[in-house]
Amino acid sequence: MKKLIAFTIALFAFGLIQTNAQTNYKTSVGLAIDFGTGVTLVGPSAKYFFETRQAGVAELIFGSGYTGFTLLYQYHGDISAQDGLKWFAGAGPSFTFIGGGTNFSARPIVGVDYKIATIPLNFSFDWRPDILISDDGGFQAARFGLGFRYVIN
Numbered sequence: 001m002k003k004l005i006a007f008t009i010a011l012f013a014f015g016l017i018q019t020n021a022q023t024n025y026k027t028s029v030g031l032a033i034d035f036g037t038g039v040t041l042v043g044p045s046a047k048y049f050f051e052t053r054q055a056g057v058a059e060l061i062f063g064s065g066y067t068g069f070t071l072l073y074q075y076h077g078d079i080s081a082q083d084g085l086k087w088f089a090g091a092g093p094s095f096t097f098i099g100g101g102t103n104f105s106a107r108p109i110v111g112v113d114y115k116i117a118t119i120p121l122n123f124s125f126d127w128r129p130d131i132l133i134s135d136d137g138g139f140q141a142a143r144f145g146l147g148f149r150y151v152i153n
Helices: 002-017
Strands: 027-036 043-049 054-063 064-079 083-098 101-115 121-127 131-133 136-139 141-149
Touching: 027 054, 043 064, 043 141, 064 101, 101 141
Parallel strands: none
Antiparallel strands: 027 043, 027 141, 043 054, 054 064, 064 083, 083 101, 101 121, 101 131, 121 141, 131 136
């Protein structure tokens, strides 16, 4: 885990040297943090825009004996008050592996995404409640996500 965090910091440091004077991007990779009720999960994340307003996000996250894999579809809209700031909404499946078992969840998501115009860095914050479909079901409203990504292109 420490190596993953060090690698992400190195990517960001490299990004500070680069110049990229645009607020739209196609692909970014970095670190995802899923936190709130229950355990905090951390791991690699990738975001890819299929079209200007439609993106896919993949996260492989770990923490306290959990391993999670989440795929999200996001629809983006501009927030005109700030260049590079966008809102998004979407949903996707999430699989959690713990104690030899697998749980399946639906994850609706709403949040904001910010691409810094002068350097290739992207940040996001979202609300992502967890609707457990497998086992006996369940719902965790207090789940949130943070994304710290290096913009590739």
